[in-house]
Amino acid sequence: MTDKGDSFNILEKAIEMNWHIKALQLILVIAAAFVVYRFLVWLVHSHENRLSRKGQRDNMSRTYSRLAVSLIRYIIMLAVFLYILQMAGVNVGSLIAGLGLVSIIVGLAIQDWLKDIIRGAGILSDSYFRVGNIVRSQPQHRGDRSGFPGFP
DSSP states (O other), rough: OOOOHHHHHHHHHHHHHHHHHHHHHHHHHHHHHHHHHHHHHHHHHHHHHHHHHHHHOOOHHHHHHHHHHHHHHHHHHHHHHHHHHHHHTTTHHHHHHHHHHHHHHHHTTTTHHHHHHHHHHOOOOHHOTTTOOOEEETTTTEEOOOOOOTOO
């Protein structure tokens, strides 16, 4: 017959082995995420370089490429974070559902602000106004567009 201490040691060894497997999984996931991130950033920069060779690169394309790199970085970081939480035993499905509900509530609360941001992005992308333009909204209102408010 086996001793209770022996079965406890076997259980301890199984938990210890499982911990090593999870640590290895974690390292592999982070390494894979880094490789995917570097590849996607390379794609964005190669597209930007292609535009530069054609002479079509301007400040707007640099802005969009930086935005794309930031979005890629944060999406990959979020995916890795959610995977780590799942490995730790957290129910990620419930967490995502809860975050979806919170984002709907926040989205409704800041709806007008988001409309202004989207309209501003449209104005920037269509290049209606550039730095140095003089803007007249009505005959008595006149403004010099010298940069963004609060920034030099």
